[in-house]
C-alpha cells in the first residue's frame with residue numbers, strides 16, 4: 001500500500017487529489033460519478049458574501065488543450081452554500097476547502113468570519129485574482145503588498161483551527177515575491193496557479209469569442225507555466241505547503257507537480273472533460289508511485305530539486321514505459337520494487 | 343439536478359453504426375447503462391478526439407432512441423459544425439469514445455391521455471421521437487410540426503408519419519412542405535388538433551416563438567434548448583439562461599442540469615445573452631466605480 005497521506009499546514013488529508021475551485025461544482029454534480037468523500041478534499045467555487053449572477057454568455061471557448069472562460073464567479077453566496085451545500089458534503093464525509101472571493105478586503109473577511117461556526121470546513125482558500133476596489137481594480141494577486149494585506153485580514157477573521165491557503169496568479173513578473181509576502185502574512189499554504197489571461201477571436205463571427213472579450217485560460221496548455229511556478233516557489237519557501245494546479249489531467253501530471261514541490265494537487269479543466277478525472281488521477285498517481293518503487297508520497301515532494309539519484313531507491317529505467325493509468329501496469333510494479341529497493 | 347431521475351453513468355461507448363441522414367449524421371453507440379436510465383429529453387455528453395485529445399469540452403447531443411440490445415444502445419443525430427463533430431463524423435463501427443449520460447432534466451409527461459403538439463427544428467427534433475413513443479404508450483395524440491432551412495435539414499419526417507397522428511412539414515426555402523418557419527404552422531396545428539400540451543426542441547428563435555403561441559392559447563409548453571454546453575455535468579456554468587423560478591425570481595439556470603427542458607413561458611427569451619438587471623445575484627448597482 002502506497003501511503004498517499006499529505007499535510008497542508010495543520011490539515012492532514014488521506015490523499016493529495018483535490019478538485020480545483022470552480023471546476024468541481026459544490027459536490028452534487030460530481031457525486032453522481034464518484035464518491036466525493038474519496039477526494040483528498042473538495043475545493044468549492046469561490047464564494048462571495050452576496051449571490052452573483054455572473055457574466056453574460058458566451059462564457060467559455062475551447063482553445064488548444066485548454067479552455068478560456070469568463071463566467072464571472074456565478075454563485076449563490078456564502079450563506080446559501082453553508083445552509084444548502086455544506087451539509088450535503090458533510091453527510092458524505094467530504095473534506096471541504098472553501099474558496100472565498102470578494103471585491104474588497106471587507107467582503108473576504110465577511111465570508112471568512114461566517115465560516116467560523118460552520119462544521120466540516122477543512123480549510124479556506126483565498127482567491128486572490130479578484131479586482132481590489134481600493135487599488136484601482138488591480139487584482140490582489142498582482143502586488144505583494146495587496147496580497148499580504150488580504151491574507152493578513154483573512155487569517156485574522158478565519159477560525160484559528162482552519163488553515164488558510166492563498167491562491168496565486170502566474171500573471172505576475174515575480175511570483176516568488178508574492179508567495180513570500182503571503183507566507184509572511186500568515187498563509188498556511190499556497191495554491192498555484194490560477195488561470196492566465198487570454199483571448200480568442202471567432203473567425204466566423206469576426207468578433208471576440210467571449211462576451212467578456214478577454215477570459216481566463218486553463219487546462220493542459222498552462223501546465224508548464226504552473227510547474228515552473230511551483231518549482232520556483234518551493235525552492236524559495238521549501239517549508240510552505242503548495243497545492244499544485246494547472247492542466248493536470250493524468251496521474252503523471254500530478255506526479256510532475258509533486259516532484260516540483262506540491263504536497264497536493266487540484267484538478268480543474270480536466271473535470272469538465274472527464275467528470276471522473278479526480279478519481280482517475282488519484283488511481284493513476286498511486287499506480288505511478290508504486291511503479292517507481294515509492295511507498296510514501298511525502299518522500300518525493302520536491303524531489304526534482306535534489307540531485308539525480310538522491311531517492312534511496314534506484315529507479316528502474318523501464319519505468320514509465322507502460323501507459324500511465326493502466327492499472328495492469330501498476331500490478332506489474334511489484335518485481336521492479338524488489339529489484340531496486342536494496 | 344434533483345429532477346434528474348437517476349444518476350448518469352460514464353462508460354466507454356462503442357460505435358455500432360454511423361450513417362448520413364439528410365444533412366446530418368446518425369450514430370448508434372453501444373453504451374451499457376444509459377438505455378435503462380434514459381428518459382425523453384435527456385442528452386449524452388461525448389468526449390471527442392480520443393484519449394489525449396486537445397479538445398477538452400464535451401459535445402452534447404439529444405438522444406434519438408435507446409434500445410436494450412448489447413447491454414444498451416443510444417442513438418444520436420448531429421450536424422458537423424466544427425472540429426469535434428468532424429471527428430465524430432469520421433468514426434467507424436467499433437471505434438470507442440467516452441460517453442456520459444443520460445444527463446439533464448427530461449420532458450415532464452402528462453398523467454392523462456392528452457392531445458400534444460411536438461415541434462422540432464433541425465437535428466434537435468430527434469429528441470421528440472423518444473418523447474412521442476412514451477406519449478403514444480400513454481394514449482396521447484401526437485401531432486408533429488417539423489422544420490428546417492431546406493429539405494435536407496428537416497429531421498424525422500418518415501418516423502413522424504409513422505408514429506404521429508399528423509405531421510406538418512415546413513422549410514424556409516419551400517423545398518419540402520410549406521414555405522416558412524415551424525412557428526408559422528403551430529397555431530393552426532394547435533387549433534386543428536385541439537392541443538392541450540406543446541413540446542418543442544430546436545434553436546432558441548423557434549422555441550421563443552412556439553412558447554409565445556402556446557402562452558397565447560394558454561397551453562403548457564415544455565421546450566428543450568440546444569444551448570451549447572461545455573461539460574454537460576453542471577460544473578462549468580457556461581450554458582446558463584435567465585429562467586424564472588416558482589417564486590417569480592429569475593435565476594441564471596444551467597441548461598445541462600436545470601434543463602435542457604424548461605417551461606417555455608419561464609425562459610426570458612428576450613434577455614438571452616444578458617444578465618437581466620433583476621436576476622438573482624445581478625450587479626446591484628451600476629454606479630461608476632462599483633465592481634461586479
Ligand SMILES: Cc1cc2nc3c(=O)[nH]c(=O)nc-3n(C[C@H](O)[C@H](O)[C@H](O)COP(=O)(O)O)c2cc1C
Pocket residue numbers: 020021022023044045046067069071073099127167193194195217218219220222245246247248266267268269270577578
Ligand atoms: C470554469 C472555471 C471556473 C473556475 N472558477 C474558479 C473559482 O471560482 N475560483 C478560483 O480560485 N479559480 C477558479 N478557476 C481556476 C481553477 O481553479 C484553476 O486554478 C485553473 O483552471 C487552472 O487549473 P486547470 O488547468 O486544471 O483548470 C476556474 C477555472 C475554470 C476553468
